[in-house]
Amino acid sequence: MTSPAPASSPKPILVLDRVRKAFAGHTAVDDLSLAVPPGVIYGLLGPNGAGKTTTIRMIMDILQPDAGSVRLFGGAAGGRMHAERIGYLPEERGLYRKMRVLDVLVFLGEMKGMERRRARHRAGEWLERLGLAQWRLRRIDELSKGMQQKVQFISTILHEPALVILDEAFAGLDPVNAQVMKDTVLELRARGATILFSTHIMEQAEKLCEHVCIIARGRKLVDGPLGDIKRTRGGHHLVVGFDGSVGAAAQVFADASLVKKVDDYGQYAEVELAPGADPQRVLRDLVGSGARLARFELREPSLLKIFIDLVGPEAVQAGVRPDA
Amino acid sequence: MRKIWAIVRREFVERVRTRWFWIGALLGPVLFGAVFFLSGQLGRGGGLKRIAIVDGTTTQLGARIAEQLGRSGDWAIRVPAAVGVVDSLTAQVRAKHLDGFLIVTDAALDSGKVEYRGSNVFAGKGALQRPVGEALTVVRLQRVGVDPRLVARASIPLRLETCKISRGTTCGETAAQSFSLAYFMGIILYTAILLYGINVMSSVLEEKTTRIVEVLVSSLRPFQLLLGKVLGVGAVSIFQFLIWGVAGRLLLARRAPLAGGDGGGADELFQVPHVTGATFAVFMAYFLGGFFLYSAMFAAVGAMSSTEQEARQAQQPVAWMLVLSFISMFAMLNDPGSTLAVTLSLIPFSSPVAMPVRWAAGNLPASELALSLAILLAAIGGVTWVAARIYRVGILMTGKRPNVKELVRWIRTA
Structure with a gap:
């Protein structure tokens, strides 16, 4: 994907x-x-x-x-x-x-x-x-x-x-x-x-x-x-779950070129990525920092949401067609 | 090319496989047999079977008339004139024991006046005119002393042999033969063009309603599809002719028993036509021409319709052109040289039926044939061009049938 x-x-x-x-x-x-x-x-x-x-x-x-x-x-x-x-x-x-x-x-x-x-x-x-x-x-x-x-x-x-x-x-x-x-x-x-x-x-x-x-x-x-x-239509949100060791995760989250905002709960963090940032790099950096990850999830908008945002009410109408 | 061939084969194989094809193949000859039989019956219907002669003569006239009638196959009894005999015979006619009766007196020899009363005086007149007239002449001659042998020789009846001079060379056909040939060619042409034209239409409609046409026209051009379809259905019709031809041959060989024993009437009217190579060529040329012309139009009708019902309505104007040329066939048989006949054999929409009928019925200048064929060819070109454009747009359209204005736009923009 x-x-x-x-x-x-x-x-x-x-x-x-x-x-x-x-x-x-x-x-x-x-x-x-x-x-x-x-x-x-x-x-x-x-x-x-x-x-x-x-x-x-x-x-x-x-x-x-x-x-x-x-x-x-x-x-x-x-x-x-x-x-x-x-x-x-x-x-x-x-x-x-x-x-x-x-x-x-x-x-x-x-x-x-x-x-x-x-x-x-x-x-x-x-x-x-x-x-x-x-x-x-x-x-x-x-x-x-x-x-x-x-x-x-x-x-x-x-x-x-x-x-x-x-x-x-x-x-x-x-x-x-x-x-x-x-x-x-x-x-x-x-x-x-x-x-x-x-x-x-x-x-x-x-x-x-x-x-x-x-x-x-x-x-x-x-x-x-x-x-x-x-990615360009959203895809800015990450959910990161740690498995014990957080390593130097805080340093990674502090990188302004990658992360715009972070909500750190210790073993769990919600991250809003900086514009244009590649979530794969965040993953690499986190692993490189010695953190053990239990969860790394890109919170992407669903295609349906993108579609509705783009097309408008027509799309909803299309989505509920019974013969769909 | 291979794709067109596949279309041709599908149309042919799927059609020949159906029960309807074989029913048609068998029913055709049966139908023609029925036409033979009926015309045989009708031809004889005018004859008189049982008549009486009320003989009030003192000469041999009454006997002579009875003899003449007997010779021509009718059955006559002679009863002497007496009071009340007319009334009792009238009752017999009413009871249908007799067809009618003749009242003959000696006065007939001078005045020529003989009276016939019967159920069908029209038929009576036709059947009696000649034998009674001949009997009168014979008795008159004998009365003035002419040698009976001389009278017998002089009264050998006329047998007029008609013979068509066709294209200045041979004399192969009798009038009856060329009539029956023209008649049958007309019927077959009309039936086959209509039947197979409508076949093309339903084939187009099937592909349109099932939407297979989308897959087809993404593989070959609409015109190629149409061409393959028309050729395939055309091949079926030729195959059908082949079957009919063989069956017809067998039927004609046995026409006498079929027409009812002595074959009198049927033989007069329908004789084995002598089909020359030229006649066959004319027939095939006009069949193919007519089929291409009409099937292009029927294909366009199929393409602009969305349901069978719509198509049935929309095809009527096309079918009527063909029906009209068929109806006018009878007028053309009567006078193949009339202005009507000539006009119809030049108009491309009627010429496929009209021209072969005229060809078979009468002497036809080759220049007229060439002109008619040239016009037909040009018309096929033009009509196919228009029909193919309607077809190309129509096969992808759904919904309401287009009106004339929309059709014109289809033709212009396609």
């Missing part, structure tokens, strides 16, 4: 440059720029109607931006040129109801440039893995909703994409499938894939994302590594 972003970060896998899209009178996305580094889980966050889906549709070449550009994998072209390398799960889900499970997966695999035989093979593996093997020759409309969700999720990642884009990924998933989805996302991430997902549920984003971009009314409010955002 607080892993430092390398100064010379690798080339971003996805870049939006001052992208703009308007529909009959209202501007859905306004002058939006962002860069997604490779190999991260990136959260595109915002209340409903913020422009998340429109942004994703522009990335996928489903919509053309009115202005600005989308660059994927370092090239100038948008999503369609790179369909082979992108897995996309739209917000509204659906499959051909009358088709057989395996046929749907093979067909959608072909749409992503897979060869038929390979698609069939991979689909079989995934169905096996998610416990749907005995359903592969059944028609989609014979499956339960949860099973259909699994099938659609398989169709998104069947071709082992380098970039997975999930629009409102967890919306409408039952708890079991949400777990499957989360596990698979983490596994893809471990294999080096980049995951971009949009959501308006901050608790989910907080648990999964390394990078976030918060937008509202089509405009970007903040973006960057989640840790940085938390």
